[in-house]
Amino acid sequence: MTSKAIIAGILGGICSFLLGFVLYGMLLKDAFAGMAGSATGVMRADEEMVWWAMILGNLCLGLLVAYIFSQWAGISTFIGGLRGGAAIGLFFTAGFDFIFYGTSNVSQLSGTLLDVAVGVVMWGLSSAVTGWWLGRP
Secondary structure: OOHHHHHHHHHHHHHHHHHHHHHHHHHOHHHHHHOEOOOOOOOOOHHHOOHHHHHHHHHHHHHHHHHHHHHHHOOOOHHHHHHHHHHHHHHHHHHHHHHHHHHOOOEOHHHHHHHHHHHHHHHHHHHHHHHHHHHOO
């Protein structure tokens, strides 16, 4: 990976982390809590979050998108990143969430569907930043 792609991945990861904080941690926190399944003690309290793991996870996903865009897809625009990221986000999030829904009691179906929608938005916007950076001269 080039240094440009690494920077794009880091920027995408930062964007994803911030969007996750706003969407999951602030705006939709109560909605997701109301759509929880019968499993208890699954979610960590705010003061128990493992921040380094969340940061590392978002950076890894940002680097994954940057790698796909720069090495395979040739995506190097904001709109291209938005479209590509939304598509990747739809399939990645839906695949993971439906398997998780089918095998656990963590979320109700409504929570699963909401998480897929949030995933599309997060992946789309963070990947748009990645595509934009890759297209810079």
